Every structure is written in structure tokens, then in C-alpha cells.
Amino acid sequence: MRATLVIPTLNEGTSIGHVIDTFLAAAGEANPRLFGKDPLEWEVVVVDGASTDGTAEIARKAGARVIAEPRKGYGRAYQTGFAAATGEVIATSDGDSTYPVEEIPRLVRLLLDAPLDFITCDRLTKLDTNAMTREHRVGNWVLNYVIRIAYHHYLRGAGGALADSQSGMWVFRRSILDRVTLTQDGMPFSEELKIEVLRNGLRFLETPIVYRERWGAPKLSSWRDGRHNLEFLIRKRIAMGRGGTAPPPGAAADRPAY
């Protein structure tokens, strides 16, 4: 079975080589142990946003297919990466060495066996507080709280709440991309994807992982991105409340066809 790991990068030259090496070593080791006669054939797709620190070359040397996506945004990078992915299963990670990419093969096994449609990794339950700034932790708490209250009706598939609505490590079946409406080019993409999976009644699991301290400078601004994420949650909930599945205001007009 083919599988794709998609990683968005913006100047992650200090860590991207390590992330890809760690992942490919784990994937190679896990294949005979977890997948036997049907090994996963992995491709790593790095969607690079005009990095100036050699990220693209380092990623290519480490074995990734690099796609240049000069348009700004975390969500934009993922929309481009998903459209380019050839795997039946897609996994994701930041390029900053925070996520335990070595866990991905085990999560794919779980996705196929359970069976599930979408797994998201929860950073907060086991969080070492050094791995996240206080602003970031408070912001996450506020967003999770708002989702629990405002989206209560839609969270049955997640047991009533999301522990970590902003997590960026997911493992899912490519086929779900035909069922969800993804419109966000920026950081709200992460919460949009999870809400869409739940809203459509897809088989969902949130599972705790160990999240590590970042290598290199953060690209997220806690307050600005936190505010955008909050505004998006409110706009989307209002649109859903009207019974509409139409994209909320600000949706990208040029969404790729999956």
C-alpha cells in the first residue's frame, strides 16, 4: 500500500533532515514487524514555502519530494501537499522536530485495523511544559474550551471534547478528502479539518503523543494566530448553525480538487 507523509516547511533547515531521517528509519524498521507481506511504500512530500535557509535542498537530499508553494500559509501548504500525495494513507507532521514521527507506522496499523478514518495526535495530555510557551498553552486551552461549548453537538464522535484542537500530526485515509470541505489557508486549517471530520460522522480517534521542544524559530504568532483561529471557529459555527455547509467567508476560491 502506498502512503504519504506530508510536511509543510518554512525555514526548517536545522531540523527537516532529522525529521525525514527519523521517519524513514522508523518506517523501514516497522514494515516487516507491522505490515509483513504488504509493506507500506512511503513517499515523503515536503511543501516548502520559499525557505531561504536551504530547507528544500536538505529535504531533497534526505529523500523527500519537494514541492515549492510560494503562497503563504500552513493550510495552503497542506492543501497543496494533499493534492500532490499519491498514498492511500496520508500522515502529517511539522518540520520542526516537535512531533514523534517514529510513531506514524504504528498509527497507520491502528487506522487500518480499528478501522478508523482519521487519527489526530494530542500533544497536551502528556505535555512537558518546556515544549510549549505559556501563551501557546493558554491559547490552546481557550480554543479547546470554545470548541467544547460551541461545537458540542458535533463532538459525539470525539467523546464530547477535543483535547488538542490545534495539533498538526494526523494519520488518515486519503478517501476522507472527498467528504470534508477545507477552505482555510492559514493556521485555522488544523481545527477546520478536525471539525469537518467530526461533522461528517467519520471514524475519529484522538490519541496522546509526546511532543518535544521545537528546533528553530516558531512561525506561529500566539496572539495573532490565536485570534484568527478563534474568529474562524465562531464564523464556521454560525454558518453551520444556519444549516449551511457552504465555506465560511474568506474561503479560498482556488481550492484544489482532491
Ligand SMILES: Nc1nc2c(ncn2[C@@H]2O[C@H](COP(=O)(O)OP(=O)(O)O)[C@@H](O)[C@H]2O)c(=O)[nH]1
Ligand atoms: N509551506 C509553508 N509552511 C509553513 C508556513 N507557516 C508555517 N509553516 C510550517 O508549518 C509547520 C507548523 O508551523 P509552526 O511554526 O511549527 O507552528 P506551531 O507548531 O503551531 O507552533 C512548520 O513545519 C512550519 O515550518 C507557510 O506559510 N508555508
Ligand SMILES: [Mg+2]
Ligand atoms: Mg510546530
